[in-house]
Amino acid sequence: MNEHQTQSDQPRLLPAHLRRAVIGAPMAGGPTTPELIAAVGEAGGLAMIGSGYLDAAGTRAEIARVRELTDALFGVNVFLLDRADSDAALAAAGGPDAVARYAAAIGPVAQRLRVDLSRDPQFTDFDQDATLAALVADPVAVVSFTFGIPGADVVRALQEVGSAVVVTVASVADARRAVEVGADWLSVQSAEAGGHRSTTTVGEEPDNITTVALVRAVREALPQVPFVAAGGIATPDDVAAALVAGADGVQLGTVLLRTPEAGTSALHRAALADPRFTESRPTRCYTGRYARALVNEFVAEFDAVAPAAYPHLHLLTGPMRKAAAQAGDVEVPPLWAGSQWRAADAYADRPAAEVVAELWDSATTTT
Numbered sequence: 328m329n330e331h332q333t334q335s336d337q338p339r340l341l342p343a344h345l346r347r348a349v350i351g352a353p354m355a356g357g358p359t360t361p362e363l364i365a366a367v368g369e370a371g372g373l374a375m376i377g378s379g380y381l382d383a384a385g386t387r388a389e390i391a392r393v394r395e396l397t398d399a400l401f402g403v404n405v406f407l408l409d410r411a412d413s414d415a416a417l418a419a420a421g422g423p424d425a426v427a428r429y430a431a432a433i434g435p436v437a438q439r440l441r442v443d444l445s446r447d448p449q450f451t452d453f454d455q456d457a458t459l460a461a462l463v464a465d466p467v468a469v470v471s472f473t474f475g476i477p478g479a480d481v482v483r484a485l486q487e488v489g490s491a492v493v494v495t496v497a498s499v500a501d502a503r504r505a506v507e508v509g510a511d512w513l514s515v516q517s518a519e520a521g522g523h524r525s526t527t528t529v530g531e532e533p534d535n536i537t538t539v540a541l542v543r544a545v546r547e548a549l550p551q552v553p554f555v556a557a558g559g560i561a562t563p564d565d566v567a568a569a570l571v572a573g574a575d576g577v578q579l580g581t582v583l584l585r586t587p588e589a590g591t592s593a594l595h596r597a598a599l600a601d602p603r604f605t606e607s608r609p610t611r612c613y614t615g616r617y618a619r620a621l622v623n624e625f626v627a628e629f630d631a632v633a634p635a636a637y638p639h640l641h642l643l644t645g646p647m648r649k650a651a652a653q654a655g656d657v658e659v660p661p662l663w664a665g666s667q668w669r670a671a672d673a674y675a676d677r678p679a680a681e682v683v684a685e686l687w688d689s690a691t692t693t694t
């Protein structure tokens with residue numbers, strides 16, 4: 328137990344308690360490193376471990392690494408995967424045949440990369456219960472959820488050990504549901520966000536709403552609820568616009584991808600700087616769930632034919648994405664990027680603490 332992380336007699340951590348109300352996005356799969364978390368925390372913000380592709384032991388190990396590096400507070404983000412919802416989405420998309428047809432469509436790409444797509448991609452259960460039990464046994468300041476609304480019992484169990492509970496929502500309706508189960512605050516994520524959109528079902532078609540419009544709508548519907556805004560925030564003007572629209576803070580993803588502390592691959596970093604890319608777009612083509620990426624050849628060709636089958640497509644395309652990245656082939660792997668990836672150029676290679684301080688201070692300091 329790390330005594331400074333949580334004390335259940337202390338108020339749970341809200342954005343307003345931070346020296347700078349800047350959340351370093353959980354970016355599962357490599358970009359968010361313990362070093363990035365420490366840097367954002369020490370700059371007065373709060374960053375989150377992305378446990379989405381880790382099991383409970385992996386999450387515990389990551390927590391231990393962060394604690395070795397810093398005394399700053401941090402959070403852990405958990406994916407809420409629901410097998411019944413995935414099954415329903417797959418059935419609506421045409422069942423296993425739809426995945427087989429997609430495998431056939433992307434087959435030539437896999438062949439070119441000498442990857443076998445013939446395996447039947449199964450649903451893998453990431454055992455969220457074990458991760459949640461680990462977080463109750465050894466609490467952190469904040470636990471955030473993505474892809475679903477946790478049960479009120481889960482929220483209560485985390486709050487009882489002192490953790491603030493955050494739910495990532497992509498609509499006003501989901502914001503209301505998150506408040507109903509007792510969430511302490513929200514991460515309100517618009518269609519501008521890089522990476523996956525946190526819809527609460529696989530099958531739904533999310534809207535194309537901007538961050539400012541969604542923030543206004545959530546603030547109007549829920550005047551008292553603390554929340555941070557996520558999606559396309561990469562300049563002081565973006566931060567200021569989100570705050571004016573009603574957010575209590577901001578969550579940064581893409582603008583942190585090119586900081587030295589991030590674990591972003593060299594290929595991904597180079598692509599974010601490459602003028603060859605002119606568009607980022609939400610697409611199901613990599614995982615079966617909408618996620619915003621730069622439009623490379625793979626997105627351009629397969630976006631339109633990808634079924635709503637998550638995590639089936641995630642598992643199907645995984646080896647191919649890895650092989651392409653290893654081969655330095657920028658036209659195949661996902662190059663996650665929010666709508667403001669080009670504006671984020673201004674902060675490329677700058678230490679994360681500087682990015683956090685400059686974005687927040689420039690937006691909030693009146694002279």
Ligand SMILES: Cc1cc2nc3c(=O)[nH]c(=O)nc-3n(C[C@H](O)[C@H](O)[C@H](O)COP(=O)(O)O)c2cc1C
Nearest residue numbers: 352354355377473520521522557558559580581665
């Ligand atoms: C590479 C990458 C990985 C991401 N992984 C996660 C994740 O594991 N969990 C999560 O809640 N959000 C994830 N997101 C979304 C962020 O939390 C955030 O909503 C988004 O980055 C904000 O938009 P921006 O990228 O335009 O700043 C990811 C975003 C990116 C760019």
